[in-house]
Amino acid sequence: MRDSSIIKTTALEYSYSKEFQALADINLHIQRGQIYGFLGPNGSGKTTTLRLLLGLLKVQQGNIEIFGQELHTNRSDILRKVGSLIESPSLYGHLSARENLEVYRPIYGASIARMDHVLQLVGLGQTGRKMFRQFSLGMKQRLALALALLPQPELLILDEPTNGLDPSGIIELRELIKKLNREEGMTILVSSHILSEVEKMVTHLGIIFKGSMQFQGSIQELFRLQEYSSRLLVHTSDNDAAIRALYHYHPERSGETLSITIKDFKQAAEISRTLFEQDLDIYLLQPKVHDLEQLFIDLTTTPTLTPSHE
Amino acid sequence: MNLLTSFRTELLKTRRTSLWYLCCTAAILVPFFMFFDYESGEGLNELKTDPWNIYFRQGQRAMNIMFLPMYIVLITTLLPQIEYKNNTWKQVLTSPQSTSHIFFSKLLVIQVLILLFILLHNLFMLVSLTTKSVLYPTLVLWEHTINWMEFLKMNAISYMSILATLGLQFWLGIRSKSFLLPIGVGIGLWILSAVMVAELHWPYAKYFPNVIPMMVVFPKLAPGLSTLTLISVGYAVLFLGLALLEFNTKKVKE
Structure with a gap:
């Protein structure tokens, strides 16, 4: 039987220095087809975890498996099937939207038609020769999303993707994420520090606080925890x-x-x-x-009061 | 994913950057200044005896002593700055290319910029000399020929002599977020080299990486051209090896 696990981390730990342990015993488990919300306040370890998943940081302790393969030994094969947006958009200010995607198109082996498609998908098909640095923050974020979608990824990792988006942009992004999941079967890991932003689109949640997981499970399990408390x-x-x-x-x-x-x-x-x-x-x-927001605050302020659901 | 694909994407990133303008500007400087030189009768008389070879030889001296080292310092700083300035390292490093490919494709772009600089320098030297011959009718170019072997050897030596500086500056440029640090170090080492060669006459100066391009154009200072170029290549291998090692291990670059 085929293992449907897309991301599996085992006892993942990371320290930036001897005094500061950023992550402790992180056991993420994300299945194919899930929209997984990775939540936690600023500085809780979300970005460090995502950087480890993308190979931007070297694993110090623990293990990461993506698509059932070890990240360390299959980095390029794995990254070919992963689209990512880490924090702020990472694109070239002196190039146009199309040129920016053209930089990565041959690396991912994407077709010109695919490039045009993702540009249309994020509403940037008509930006012409306008430079990336002249874009609004929302447009920059959408182009970064287009780049993440360029390789037609099986796994999409989005770190705080709503940064800089106006309310209608946030709603559009939410709908797009649901559509990608539903129609293209993409597994999506989306991080945020605001529960209300992701609760309407995710199927599963992981809540991290001070480098350790406070909750992991389906959204229904979180609702049960909400009732319980x-x-x-x-x-x-x-x-x-x-x-x-x-x-x-x-x-x-x-x-x-x-x-x-x-x-x-x-x-x-x-x-x-x-x-x-x-x-x-x-x-x-x-x-x-408790509303979910209050529960989230409780989980991320008094972590010892509630057990980890893993 | 092959190196050629990575190289093509690196070239695309340089579109509309100052690197190409810098290449053209730096290449025209020596021919431009030399055009206004030789105004004294003595200099012109000397040039008349073997115009092509003397003009190109003197052009190479000026290029090697100052303009080529400064050009190297600038391009090895500006190219990695494309990633630092745009905060794009993380996107580059999460793309499915090996870090070695990223490193070598950037290095290849630098080689293209250096070779283009040398080519343009020679082209502008040709324009400079032919224009001069129009202004000074006594300078008859068609009666003389260029020594092609010497010309090609001269260019090859210039290229090889700069490799030590290139290795060091590329290492500094790719590891430093700051724009000023590699430029400051590069200019500082160039000044030190000039002092070593012109003032101190230090016997071991030829082992100093930044001195090599100066010494190869003054064979009297350090005989043994092949030794100098070998030292330069050796330094380049050492510095680039260390740079690659560091680039492969230090993952987050911001």
Whole structure:
């Protein structure tokens, strides 16, 4: 049976210096056909991971397999099937859009028709002799995306691709990514530090914080985690008595209210019943469901509170 | 992926850059200054005896002493700067070409620029001398012939003598994000070489890489042309070898 794994890293570690370990025990697992969102705040290790995946940094410890082949020994073969956009657009300011792609076209063995197609795809087919340095930031980003698509890659790695794009540009990019995944079967790894930017397009997520993975799984698994970490806000006529009555729920006092972690709304009903049985007047009983953004913030600020789902 | 493909892409990157303008400008300088030289009767009389060979020999001296070394310093800095200035190293290094191919294709572009410079220099020298003969009718060119063997040998020696400087400067240029550092080092070493040759008369000066292009045009200073060119080639192999080793191991260039 064919292994559908596209990217597999095993115990990947990287240090820029003895004092600063950028990555620790990174085990990415990306399957064919996934749109994998790689999330984390700035400085969490996303770009370092992507640079290792593209061979821009040498692996110090651990192992990287792409398309089932070791990156270290099959670098050129692997890179022929990978399109990438790392951070800011990397193109030549003194060349036009077409000339920039022409630089890489023979290297990837792409046809002129393919070059024209990707230029049309990103809406830069009519830029003529206009130099890359005269482009707006959004146009630059789109040309960098065209370059990433030039080799008709099986794997597309995009590091913060929405940088510099206006809201409509972001929506267009999102639609394009979904289209490439759906129609051309491309596996896409897209990094971002904003969850809301990627949650609408990804099928799977990896969340990294301070160089280690906090979560990895499908978007549905993240939603389950979100439910798991919902909270109930309670305010009664006697909060001290309420704490005693609800001690096995580990309530936390927060000013005038108590905050209790609940697994589902059934538990909220149980708590309400307990308080009623204790003859306490309930002034407030408010379930507070975490939105994904809050969950992301929690995962990337208090990493020890939640287990890694791998 | 073959080296020729990488070389073609490297050539394409130089389109509309200052490298080609620099090549033409630098090649015209010696012929231009020499056109205004020989105004004294004595100089002109000497030139009349063997105009082609004397003119080209003196042109080669000026080229080797100053213009060719400075040209090397500039092109070996400007070519890698295309990647640094545009922040394109990461895209180049994630393309499916080996780092050795990237390195050698850049080096090949430098060779093309040097050979074109020498070719243009000779062409402009020809124009300079023929124009001079129009201005000074006593300078009769068709009565004299050019010694082609000496001419070709002269050009080959110029090329080989500059390889040591080329190796060092290419190494500096490809590893340095700063534009000023390789240029500063290049100019500094050229001044030091000129002082060594003209003032200090240091006996071991011929082992100094940047001195070689100066010495080959003054055989009295250092006899043994073949030794000098061999030293130059040896230095080039050493510097380029180290540069390649470093280029292959140090991955991120920003």
